Amino acid sequence: MWTRDTAPPRPGVPSPATERATLVLAPNANAWTFEGTNTWVLAEPGSDVCAVVDPGPDDDQHLAAILAAAGERRIVAVLVTHAHHDHAELARRLARVTGAAVRAAHPRLTGEPLQDDDEIQVGALTVRVLYTPGHTGDSVCFLLPAEGSVLTGDTVLGGGSPIVKPGRLGQFFDSLDRLSEALAAPGSVILPGHGPALPDPLAQIERRRKARLRRVGQVVDAMADGIQDPEDLVDHLYPDLHPDLRDAARISVEAVLAHVQTDPDPVPS
Template sequence: MTLAHPAYAQVREVTPIVSVMLEDNPGMMTLDGTNTWILRAPGRAECVVVDPGDADEEHLARVAALGPVALTLITHRHFDHTGGVQRFFELTGAPVRSVDPEFLRGGGEHLVDGETIDVAGLTLTVIATPGHTKDSVSFTVEGEGTVLTGDTILGRGTTVLDDSDGDLGDYLSSLRRLLDLGSGHRVMPGHGPELPELNVVAQQYLDHREERLDQVRAALGALGGTPTVREVVEHVYSDVDPKLWPVAEKSVNVQLAYLRSLD
């Protein structure tokens, strides 16, 4: 029987190289939970793990048991992707690589945009995709047309931009960069199910962001003066459950900063 998303605490094969274990940490920001990706070349014992998840001992132990782990990669700094980094390193001894130096372990080096990583029979390419956070990166898997997008593109819904270090200008550029990869690439997101066509989803994300920007501009005109972020959210996100408005405020803060940068 082929497993379907969501399948907690089980290894679900997505392609001959890429499998996923879904962490049981569903929530407003994590959707069904955090996807921990396991990459293994056919016939090889070692694997690469992308985003071990948060500090969930059972999840970390299950992923570590799939090893030996040759390398751990981090898509971005958020706790639901990195909270378990130290414990996972203790369990596997595998070096950890990321953009943010806080998560480097075992001699792992900073990830560099455009670099090629040859490990455990796999060839991965790093693509800097900041915007959701400053340190966000994606990874392509050579020979498969798969792209691990972290939270830059999700399996459903749209991405919230972190107003502590997220940047809409960067995010739009990152989406265009993913779009430029062309057709035939599957999305392996940080949350939600995988998607079949990266370029289609990237274009939808770009269109959505432009639509929201137009709505924010219109809200500023309609409200007049210097409206609060919450007032803009209530105007623009009137079609969204009010429970989500505090989250929407993060994106609106980033949108307003972007509009100010254009003045």
């Protein structure tokens, strides 16, 4: 399993993460995607069918790597955590090649959008849908009840914080609560959309909640000091920011501004 203490796998080389989940790292590493998008192949041990979660960018080599990771198992479902192109661009092509159905919460990707607590059968493997808006309005996570793993897309990353757009920060905190409930079983692990697996999920979720709340508090303090403009707040809060990430930082600041304007207690104790 790829964790923070081990090197990431090479793109295209299958890397088992749990008994039922195998990682195929996409070759799209950049400032936004870190090492690349994590594509997951899910199957019950010994099964002749599997599902693919977040097939990633439309790339010939990545498509070939996914099919190789599936091996003799038939791909019967293409599951998407959210519609961003680095997760979903290959979905329809993979579905055409394999005859599988695409399942997602975004209606642009599927004829029957996923709902909270839906269950998807992949042979003997049960995949339960957790609706977790925040990063996007269509974000879902996929729980494997048989082992307690949750595939979190961009809701919880292996490192760093996801972008949360204005008006969705309250949803994001609610989704972290939802994930904490789902990951309470011993041995649970987070399998994120980017970055390494997180074997201590409750602590990881709490760490991310506190980090986001610290940022909210920093914005509130800066506003009290008279810094109101989003661009000025970015300069104040991110003094060493890489230029490629400025747009992401500005969106995050604007999300905090929207949150503090609508929540009477934006930084709970």
